[in-house]
Amino acid sequence: MIGIVLSGHGSFPFGMLESVQLIVGKVEQIEVIPFEEDADKLEQLLTKAIEKVDTGSGVVCFTDLAGGTPFNVSSRIAASKENVRVVGGTNSPMLLSGLFQRELLLEDFVDKVLTDGKENIKQFEVKAKAAQKDTDGI
Numbered sequence: 001m002i003g004i005v006l007s008g009h010g011s012f013p014f015g016m017l018e019s020v021q022l023i024v025g026k027v028e029q030i031e032v033i034p035f036e037e038d039a040d041k042l043e044q045l046l047t048k049a050i051e052k053v054d055t056g057s058g059v060v061c062f063t064d065l066a067g068g069t070p071f072n073v074s075s076r077i078a079a080s081k082e083n084v085r086v087v088g089g090t091n092s093p094m095l096l097s098g099l100f101q102r103e104l105l106l107e108d109f110v111d112k113v114l115t116d117g118k119e120n121i122k123q124f125e126v127k128a129k130a131a132q133k134d135t136d137g138i
Helices: 012-024 039-053 069-079 092-099 106-119
Strands: 003-009 030-035 059-063 084-087
Touching (some): 003 012, 003 039, 003 092, 012 030, 012 092, 059 092
């Protein structure tokens, strides 16, 4: 099963986990690592978290902002590990999809969560009502 490390600024990763657990229940083989201020400490915590959740199928680090410190530090770690991938811009649909796809091959898993994350970004639109027929018979 693919391991998951969830990281981001402040309480973002805790909120994401709490949100998805309301829907799917307790999640196994996941570590939550918040970023507060110290990038060196973050790197140490992420490295330990990756090792903890890696059972041989790979690990995906989900982060809040592509290009933010959690993403950049995770990417530096992933660059030296063959079986670690990093996804930035994490949203709930993406994470939920991943929780149900953890038996996929690592590359297929990443493709699936990226697709599902993008496809679930929508804007509410009021549809124009069809032309109404005159109901008083005139």
